[in-house]
Amino acid sequence: MPVSRTLYTADWVLPIATAPIRDGAVLVDAGRIAYVGAASAVTYEPGSVRTVALGHAALLPGLVNAHSHLELTALRGFLEGLDFRDWLRTLTLIRRDLMTDAVLLDASRAGIREALRNGITCLADTTDSAAPLAAMREYGMRGIGYVEVFGPDPRQCAEAIAQLRTRVHEARAHDTSRVRVGVSPHAPYTVSSALFRATAELARADALPIAVHIAESPGELLFVRDGAGPFADRLRARGIDVAPQARSPIALLDDAGVLAARPLLIHVIQADDHDFARIADAGASIVHCPISNAKLGHGIAPLDRMLAHGIATGLGTDSVASNDRMDLLSEARQATLLQSLRLGVPDALTAHAALALATRGGAEALGLSARIGTLEVGKDADLAAFPLDHADAQPLFDPAVALVHVLAGKVGAVLVTVEGEELVRQGTIVPGDETVSLRLRAWRDRLQQWREASTA
Ligand SMILES: [Zn+2]
Known part of the structure; x- marks a missing residue:
């Protein structure tokens, strides 16, 4: 039977609904959040859960x-x-x-x-x-x-x-x-x-x-x-x-x-x-x-x-x-x-x-706060995690200040999930086709030609 439960641990968990948690964890069960709290306090049967250690990262609502x-x-x-x-x-x-x-x-x-x-x-x-x-x-x-x-x-x-x-x-x-x-x-x-x-x-x-x-x-x-x-x-x-x-x-x-x-x-x-x-x-x-x-x-x-x-x-x-x-x-x-x-x-x-x-x-x-927006038990597991170990972010006192004032525009998400489905894993987008950016690069020439024709 496939394991449908995943435990994400991170140096910081920011539930938004409550204060940031040092050495925190979020347990996801069938797409929903089943636990938010200290990593040391989560209990589960060995072998029943896949674990993902995010390490020096902040885990927060998507x-x-x-x-x-x-x-x-x-x-x-x-x-x-x-x-x-x-x-x-x-x-x-x-x-x-x-x-x-x-x-x-x-x-x-x-x-x-x-x-x-x-x-x-x-x-x-x-x-x-x-x-x-x-x-x-x-x-x-x-x-x-x-x-x-x-x-x-x-x-x-x-x-x-x-x-x-x-x-x-x-x-x-x-x-x-x-x-x-x-x-x-x-x-x-x-x-x-x-x-x-x-x-x-x-x-x-x-x-x-x-x-x-x-x-x-x-x-x-x-x-x-x-x-x-x-x-x-x-x-x-x-x-x-x-x-x-x-x-x-x-x-x-x-x-x-x-x-x-x-x-x-x-x-x-x-x-x-x-x-x-x-x-x-x-x-x-x-x-x-x-x-x-x-x-x-x-x-x-x-x-x-x-x-x-x-x-x-x-x-x-x-x-x-x-x-x-x-x-x-x-x-x-x-x-x-x-x-x-x-x-x-x-x-x-x-x-x-x-x-x-x-x-x-x-x-x-958006009228979606019953399902998303905070990390709370029972909500959909829409998550995002960002790395906190960037060389330019040290020393780091407050993960929220670091995300908003230091790391914004500097780092990308290492993990993104929607209803527990991993759409970004280890910093890489899972679904879709990355050649789309090449096609937009080619599209640039058509825009340029349009501009030249419309100003001619
Ligand atoms: Zn607009």
Whole structure:
């Protein structure tokens, strides 16, 4: 009879739900966590358990990347330096002109490989195609794929929602215990309030997860509140009526019935305490993407206010087209640094708190905290382990500080499991095909030719 139980031991176990454990152990039985505690206190019958000694490592819950765009892994570095509207416009043209199903699938696979190398076990991915969902299933990753819908002209609403319904129902037939489909009305400047309302109704009627990019830029606030600015100009040029809609982007979502569908709100930079109170009352959640927000010049989100209002908040990388990396420990580090800068005090967000956002916070934001996010008996065994013996990390006092401030971006995961299935073993990705990176290297030439042709 095959042994279905595995005991992982490590110098440090970080359950997140409780304090770090020195010389700790986690016992996994049939994909679930059966023990968390001191290695010396675990009991089992000899021969009934496979043991994996991780040694000088920190073992923690798998990291939850609560906002990604796997498809855009193919555009890493290509949109460098563009302002947000040109960034969006170029992205839309390339998707339309160049990104075949094969490219979308390889981009998604490459994104998942990067996620696994960085200890990420769960992705909340917003997507224009079904490729990320297929790639997540192929790799055994956990995640939600929110299918995007666009349509700033209210006259497009009925057609857009009919197409979305068809796409979601097709994708939903492939839902598994790990991978689910959801919906994402993109953002206020690409979605009419009628389409927001219709998408929220679909999400509520069919119990679908829903995510929306919201309150990201000053330009979006200007568009929603005053019916003015570059987004308004662009829509008017397309013959679409634009008027002031609400006091803030969050108020717009509330008015359109989206908050009542308890969405995952992506970014939420341009928001005040009134907005956060509405988010908290609705039981909606937030994903904070500090590096993408910084890189696009959108500002530092008021993370302290989100947390003060008790809103379930996770961390996300956003796409590598606006971040360049999918590395959640680096995101945690940036979150701490930017909050200290914003509030003018040291350690405004501690390394321990940042690590909790990257694990438990993300799980709560996605409604998955009964299954993942902490190391607790009975939860699914979604684990990540990182080495602590790096020469640049000595002397080492606190494993959480070391992971967030010293080792982020420097080390990859040595172990990643989802429901006890080892997806990274001894630092090597187990499933899939590593030639995907070679195909993305070749794809670079097609992007370059497209750029030359479009600027000729
Ligand atoms: Zn995004």
